[in-house]
Amino acid sequence: xxxxxxxxxxxxxxxxxxTCPETGLKVCAQAEALIKANAVVAVVFLAVGGFFGxxxxxxxxxxxxxxxxxxxxxxxxxxxxxxLLFWIIFFEMAVLYFASAILLNCRLAAPKFAWLGFIxxxxxxxxANVAVLQGESSVMFTSYVPMQAAPHFYLGLILFAVxxxxxxxxxxxxxxxxxxxxxxxxxxxxVTFGAVTAAIIAVFTIASGAIILIPTFLWSVGYISHIDxxxxxxxxxxxxxxxxxxNVSAQVAIWYAIAAMLLGAKPxxxxxxxxxxxxxxxxxxxxxxxxxxxxxxISSEWKIFNTSYALYLAVLGSMIHGMSIPGAMEAAQRKRxxxxxxxxxxxxxxxxxxxxxGTVFSIGIFGFLGGISGVVMGTEQLNLIMxxxxxxxxxxxxxxxxxxxLAFMAITYLLVPLIFRKEIMLKKVAQWQPYVxxxxxxxxxxxxxxxxxxxxxxxxxxxxxxxxxxxxxxxAMAFAMMTMNGIAGVLATVGGLMFVIxxxxxxxxxxxxxxxxxxxxxxxxxxxEVVAQAGSETHPKLPGTIILVAVFLVxxxxxxxxxxxxxxEIWPLx
Amino acid sequence: xxxxxxxxxxxxxxxxxxxxxxxxxxFLLLFMGVATxxxxxxxxxxxxxxxxxxxx
Numbered sequence: 001x002x003x004x005x006x007x008x009x010x011x012x013x014x015x016x017x018x019t020c021p022e023t024g025l026k027v028c029a030q031a032e033a034l035i036k037a038n039a040v041v042a043v044v045f046l047a048v049g050g051f052f053g054x055x056x057x058x059x060x061x062x063x064x065x066x067x068x069x070x071x072x073x074x075x076x077x078x079x080x081x082x083x084l085l086f087w088i089i090f091f092e093m094a095v096l097y098f099a100s101a102i103l104l105n106c107r108l109a110a111p112k113f114a115w116l117g118f119i120x121x122x123x124x125x126x127x128a129n130v131a132v133l134q135g136e137s138s139v140m141f142t143s144y145v146p147m148q149a150a151p152h153f154y155l156g157l158i159l160f161a162v163x164x165x166x167x168x169x170x171x172x173x174x175x176x177x178x179x180x181x182x183x184x185x186x187x188x189x190x191v192t193f194g195a196v197t198a199a200i201i202a203v204f205t206i207a208s209g210a211i212i213l214i215p216t217f218l219w220s221v222g223y224i225s226h227i228d229x230x231x232x233x234x235x236x237x238x239x240x241x242x243x244x245x246x247n248v249s250a251q252v253a254i255w256y257a258i259a260a261m262l263l264g265a266k267p268x269x270x271x272x273x274x275x276x277x278x279x280x281x282x283x284x285x286x287x288x289x290x291x292x293x294x295x296x297x298i299s300s301e302w303k304i305f306n307t308s309y310a311l312y313l314a315v316l317g318s319m320i321h322g323m324s325i326p327g328a329m330e331a332a333q334r335k336r337x338x339x340x341x342x343x344x345x346x347x348x349x350x351x352x353x354x355x356x357x358g359t360v361f362s363i364g365i366f367g368f369l370g371g372i373s374g375v376v377m378g379t380e381q382l383n384l385i386m387x388x389x390x391x392x393x394x395x396x397x398x399x400x401x402x403x404x405x406l407a408f409m410a411i412t413y414l415l416v417p418l419i420f421r422k423e424i425m426l427k428k429v430a431q432w433q434p435y436v437x438x439x440x441x442x443x444x445x446x447x448x449x450x451x452x453x454x455x456x457x458x459x460x461x462x463x464x465x466x467x468x469x470x471x472x473x474x475x476a477m478a479f480a481m482m483t484m485n486g487i488a489g490v491l492a493t494v495g496g497l498m499f500v501i502x503x504x505x506x507x508x509x510x511x512x513x514x515x516x517x518x519x520x521x522x523x524x525x526x527x528x529e530v531v532a533q534a535g536s537e538t539h540p541k542l543p544g545t546i547i548l549v550a551v552f553l554v555x556x557x558x559x560x561x562x563x564x565x566x567x568x569e570i571w572p573l574x
Numbered sequence: 575x576x577x578x579x580x581x582x583x584x585x586x587x588x589x590x591x592x593x594x595x596x597x598x599x600x601f602l603l604l605f606m607g608v609a610t611x612x613x614x615x616x617x618x619x620x621x622x623x624x625x626x627x628x629x630x
Contacts, residue, residue, distance in 0.1 A: 172604070298623065
């Protein structure tokens with residue numbers, strides 16, 4: 001690696017930098033190595049967890065019903081841990097180091113601690129996987145007491161969480177270094193602010209995890225005799241659901257980053273976007289209460305205030321981002337001269353670039369499927385229609401997979417040439433990958449939500465109740481939904497496999513990015529350097545975005561009231 | 575790098591608004607981001623559960 005500069009002498013270590021030929025940013029070698037390590041391990045867990053997910057989907061497909069019950073619950077536990085925790089949080093560590101050391105042009109704070117955090121996370125993730133695959137810890141992602149897993153299951157999660165916490169503090173330390181050394185002026189870039197939001201939510205999440213997982217570990221080894229199940233649920237969900245809010249913040253930061261890098265898009269109003277992130281920092285974690293809406297012993301005041309994200313303030317934040325990012329794209333495209341009609345800017349967007357198409361799918365699936373269903377599910381009365389049904393995994397497959405995973409996949413297509421400095425291989429496969437994966441995940445989400453609306457319970461091995469003492473018949477449509485869910489699951493797996501193959505081949509066997517290749521196929525679009533800057537767009541008229549936002553709001557209102565109508569039919573009051 | 579850096583000397587001397595100072599302080603945000611859900615979700619929730627009478 002070409003070494004262009006040394007860190008200031010007062011630094012704790014001598015940081016080595018290279019200058020990125022595409023962005024002009026100084027790239028700290030330690031940060032770059034950590035981004036690579038975290039991203040590679042993340043993709044490994046995505047591949048493993050995704051494979052387990054396929055087996056689960058094939059078991060839920062009534063005509064296939066692949067696995068016996070014990071293997072179904074075992075692999076459902078492993079699937080949840082691998083893709084909901086390990087893939088996502090390893091990748092988020094890469095995002096934190098990218099958004100701090102790289103975008104702020106500075107050295108990484110305490111790289112040895114960052115490596116210690118990485119090793120703890122890796123060891124923890126492997127230990128938890130071993131515990132699950134040994135068959136003594138099929139307790140699902142939630143591990144509700146009094147179900148008890150093997151002690152090393154909890155220990156693995158604790159080690160993983162400690163490692164992630166170290167990563168968060170390295171991120172905050174890097175912000176301090178950047179400010180002290182004056183590597184940026186004014187405010188940090190919006191993408192970095194989004195990463196700050198993710199890191200803050202991560203600290204709350206991990207602290208809550210420590211509060212509940214350490215006693216649970218001690219209970220599993222016999223030092224504590226009893227853990228109250230309801231107390232466990234309240235505290236556990238402060239970790240379990242908040243961990244998904246880290247994803248939301250990171251994915252929104254990535255949406256801003258990709259819009260900036262590919263189109264030179266700046267937020268419509270940086271101040272408003274930062275306020276939207278502030279709503280996340282303060283209130284996004286509260287939605288953990290979704291999961292406790294039917295629990296006794298907790299007041300409606302607590303339930304309604306918390307599930308509504310403090311009376312919808314964090315939802316307002318999401319809607320601001322949902323308008324600001326397409327608006328920023330439209331403004332940048334119109335500046336480029338794509339001003340015909342309401343949607344020329346969108347038609348002539350770089351749809352062949354998987355980073356762009358992945359981002360658009362991510363925004364669409366997250367907003368229309370995950371966002372709307374989340375608010376409906378978080379309404380205390382409506383929640384009774386779908387509480388603990390397959391509607392819940394349908395919702396979070398839209399948010400965590402359609403939203404977060406697709407956003408992470410999209411930015412990986414930019415990280416490979418910029419950080420790994422390799423050409424993307426199998427370009428046609430890469431171009432199609434977000435479409436295949438996006439359609440598959442949208443299908444999984446819709447069909448699970450459909451089955452859940454018909455009452456199919458989540459985490460159920462056999463919806464036909466073939467060996468149950470008392471039989472129960474779901475509507476035939478529910479079985480059709482589960483069949484279509486299986487087909488969509490296969491499609492999503494193909495899309496996931498396409499991603500893993502393209503990225504593994506590119507990282508390990510791809511051609512190095514030569515100056516000629518960079519000149520021929522630049523990774524960043526015109527104006528892409530705005531990703532490392534603060535500032536707002538000034539374009540006044542955005543008719544395309546106004547139409548898209550209106551469509552979203554109409555869909556939101558219609559679906560909300562359709563569910564009230566449905567509730568009145570299944571729970572008549574007169 | 576930022577819009578502020580292109581401003582005149584007068585603008586640079588201008589007092590930074592309180593909300594801007596808040597948003598530029600990651601450690602204050604960290605405190606608020608941990609304390610708010612801790613109070614509204616965790617402490618409030620645990621207090622309610624602690625008032626549930628034990629079964630006899």
